[in-house]
Amino acid sequence: MEKNFLEVDKLQTAFQTDKGEVISVEEVSFQLRPGETIGIVGESGCGKSVTSLSLMRLLGHSGVIKKGSITFNGRDLTKATEAEMRSIRGNEISMIFQEPMTSLNPVFTVGNQMLELINLHMKLPAKEARAYAVEMLTKVGIPRASEIIDEYPHKLSGGMRQRVMIAMALSCKPKLLIADEPTTALDVTIQAQILELMKKLRDESNTAIMIISHDLGVIAEMADKVIVMYAGQVVEEADVFTLFDDPKHPYTKGLMDSIPHLEHDSDQRLFSIPGTVPTIHNMPKGCRFHTRCQYATEKCAHEKPPLLPIQPESDHRVRCWLQQDDPHRAPIQPRTEVIA
Amino acid sequence: MSLIKSDERTPLLEVQNLKKYFPIKKGIISRTVGQVKAVDGLNLTIYEGETISLVGESGCGKSTTGRAIVQLDPQTEGKVIFKGKELSTLSSMELRKIRTDLQIIFQDPYSSLNPRKRIGDLLAEPLLAHKLTDKSEVSRKVDDILEIVGLSKFHKSRYPHEFSGGQRQRIGIARALILQPKLIVCDEPVSALDVSIQAQVLNLLKDLQKEFQLTYLFIAHGLGVVKYISDRIAVMYLGKIVELAKTEDIFKNPRHPYTQALLHAYPIPNPHLRSRERIVMEGDVPSPANPPKGCSFHARCPLAQDICRSQAPALQGDEHTVACHFPLG
Numbered sequence: 001m002e003k004n005f006l007e008v009d010k011l012q013t014a015f016q017t018d019k020g021e022v023i024s025v026e027e028v029s030f031q032l033r034p035g036e037t038i039g040i041v042g043e044s045g046c047g048k049s050v051t052s053l054s055l056m057r058l059l060g061h062s063g064v065i066k067k068g069s070i071t072f073n074g075r076d077l078t079k080a081t082e083a084e085m086r087s088i089r090g091n092e093i094s095m096i097f098q099e100p101m102t103s104l105n106p107v108f109t110v111g112n113q114m115l116e117l118i119n120l121h122m123k124l125p126a127k128e129a130r131a132y133a134v135e136m137l138t139k140v141g142i143p144r145a146s147e148i149i150d151e152y153p154h155k156l157s158g159g160m161r162q163r164v165m166i167a168m169a170l171s172c173k174p175k176l177l178i179a180d181e182p183t184t185a186l187d188v189t190i191q192a193q194i195l196e197l198m199k200k201l202r203d204e205s206n207t208a209i210m211i212i213s214h215d216l217g218v219i220a221e222m223a224d225k226v227i228v229m230y231a232g233q234v235v236e237e238a239d240v241f242t243l244f245d246d247p248k249h250p251y252t253k254g255l256m257d258s259i260p261h262l263e264h265d266s267d268q269r270l271f272s273i274p275g276t277v278p279t280i281h282n283m284p285k286g287c288r289f290h291t292r293c294q295y296a297t298e299k300c301a302h303e304k305p306p307l308l309p310i311q312p313e314s315d316h317r318v319r320c321w322l323q324q325d326d327p328h329r330a331p332i333q334p335r336t337e338v339i340a
Numbered sequence: 341m342s343l344i345k346s347d348e349r350t351p352l353l354e355v356q357n358l359k360k361y362f363p364i365k366k367g368i369i370s371r372t373v374g375q376v377k378a379v380d381g382l383n384l385t386i387y388e389g390e391t392i393s394l395v396g397e398s399g400c401g402k403s404t405t406g407r408a409i410v411q412l413d414p415q416t417e418g419k420v421i422f423k424g425k426e427l428s429t430l431s432s433m434e435l436r437k438i439r440t441d442l443q444i445i446f447q448d449p450y451s452s453l454n455p456r457k458r459i460g461d462l463l464a465e466p467l468l469a470h471k472l473t474d475k476s477e478v479s480r481k482v483d484d485i486l487e488i489v490g491l492s493k494f495h496k497s498r499y500p501h502e503f504s505g506g507q508r509q510r511i512g513i514a515r516a517l518i519l520q521p522k523l524i525v526c527d528e529p530v531s532a533l534d535v536s537i538q539a540q541v542l543n544l545l546k547d548l549q550k551e552f553q554l555t556y557l558f559i560a561h562g563l564g565v566v567k568y569i570s571d572r573i574a575v576m577y578l579g580k581i582v583e584l585a586k587t588e589d590i591f592k593n594p595r596h597p598y599t600q601a602l603l604h605a606y607p608i609p610n611p612h613l614r615s616r617e618r619i620v621m622e623g624d625v626p627s628p629a630n631p632p633k634g635c636s637f638h639a640r641c642p643l644a645q646d647i648c649r650s651q652a653p654a655l656q657g658d659e660h661t662v663a664c665h666f667p668l669g
Binding site for chain 1: 397398504506507534535536537538539540542543546561562563564565567568591601602603604605606607608609610611612613614620621622624625
């Protein structure tokens with residue numbers, strides 16, 4: 001078994017705002033081996049994108065990593081200088097974003113944008129660099145790559161643009177590819193193509209992938225292990241099979257039950273989690289999910305649950321009092337549906 | 341699903357050979373140099389009390405169809421007949437009257453509510469515009485409708501920005517519902533919402549349908565959502581319906597290769613099924629400004645033959661119609 005090359009330990013990221021400091025990601029830890037895929041799921045605002053931006057340190061002026069460490073190939077990225085980060089970004093860790101429409105610069109050709117990166121990190125002679133860019137475009141399945149390289153992004157469809165993004169992200173053979181909702185803006189048939197492509201490239205190059213999505217279907221297709229986030233915290237983590245077969249946290253269960261399955265009977269009523277995700281300025285005390293949880297007890301409302309393995313030495317970790325306390329204790333009355 | 345056969349049910353809305361072309365203009369004097377055929381010859385009958393869904397990828401003309409049906413963007417050609425009246429022949433006064441029965445819910449709950457108006461005023465607006473209710477009654481009706489969609493009357497004096505996405509979509513639904521319409525066109529009402537909120541809104545739409553005997557034309561791209569809500573499904577590709585059947589038939593026995601490809605492409609939230617056999621369709625949707633000759637799907641179809649490249653197939657069949665020269669199953 002290969003060693004972990006990335007270890008994120010108790011990462012905490014905060015943003016300075018007019019209303020004071022807000023903690024966007026409270027505590028995230030995970031490890032990654034070469035060629036492994038980790039999925040991060042959660043609803044909007046749960047901190048999954050901020051986690052990935054923290055790895056790249058693309059937090060802008062107002063964001064800071066307050067606590068924790070990111071050990072990448074033996075180096076702590078939280079202590080790296082800006083110049084060191086520049087040599088890592090796009091080179092050893094690269095990223096593809098959600099919106100292929102807005103993440104390419106509209107006033108430069110595809111080739112221009114690819115060559116910028118190749119020149120910066122690989123320092124190839126001009127002709128070779130161009131040939132390499134064409135090779136990368138062909139690899140991600142772009143037809144007529146030697147012509148497309150001179151086109152502007154607006155000439156390409158959404159799926160093609162996302163392929164260009166992937167070609168750019170992979171051209172320096174990164175160790176880690178962060179894909180932040182890579183297929184959310186695309187149609188299902190194009191989504192299937194992009195996911196297949198990512199799988200193929202992962203298997204060829206042994207690149208580790210961190211895929212962020214709100215779609216459990218995408219996660220089930222891609223990931224080896226999964227982190228479920230809710231309101232800035234990891235609420236459950238496990239390998240993908242365990243998580244889907246035996247989810248322990250009420251939020252994970254609720255999320256799974258609320259997706260309309262293709263194989264289920266349509267007469268069934270969908271399960272829905274009552275209420276909405278709490279806002280960052282107004283986090284509930286105790287367990288952050290207790291206001292929406294049908295099993296919540298008095299303890300959940302007052303004490304913060306820690307993230308603990310369900311059994312000693314297990315990789316399946318849950319942040320829930322119900323898993324850690326006496327399971328026979330009677331829960332308080334399940335609440336009726338709160339207004340969304 | 342009602343047990344009455346489809347020919348005995350009364351059609352509420354009929355769409356006949358609907359076409360909607362958008363001109364492509366170029367140059368200083370804006371000459372028309374071409375046309376985007378967003379919807380190109382669409383026939384559809386919607387019966388009372390059912391939910392029929394339009395699915396397809398972006399650019400296939402599903403939203404354009406929805407907007408043409410409520411006459412927000414009237415069609416270029418063809419007829420929309422609602423309750424026996426052809427909508428394009430009506431005067432604007434008559435159309436306004438009939439719109440009380442024909443409402444639409446929009447996709448984006450963030451941009452479809454006027455940010456400067458309070459919720460109470462937003463909801464009262466349709467009632468006042470159509471002069472349906474006494475002014476004294478308006479307030480009570482607004483209270484009622486808020487309750488029905490799961491909000492409370494205390495929300496009346498708030499502005500849209502104070503609500504979450506799911507709540508805003510409930511307001512959008514309330515706005516459509518307050519006129520007690522017969523048919524509601526739901527244009528991707530849950531696409532912008534999170535999974536857990538999506539389930540709340542879908543359940544609400546289903547409950548309202550039962551309570552008020554509503555008919556829905558549901559436009560979506562997510563197959564899971566469509567399966568949950570519809571009685572019948574029409575699959576669209578490049579401005580045309582390529583397959584139309586009962587929900588179970590579409591999912592159990594898809595006959596058009598495109599429908600099958602859509603089903604195969606849908607990511608299943610079960611990691612044990614990830615190595616299942618499936619067809620990943622290649623290529624993109626062709627441009628509707630320059631659709632391919634013959635069957636519009638032939639360039640991406642694994643089964644395409646010579647005839648597919650030259651002749652467009654017609655929709656065939658009674659209950660389960662499909663437009664393909666070589667239908668599956």
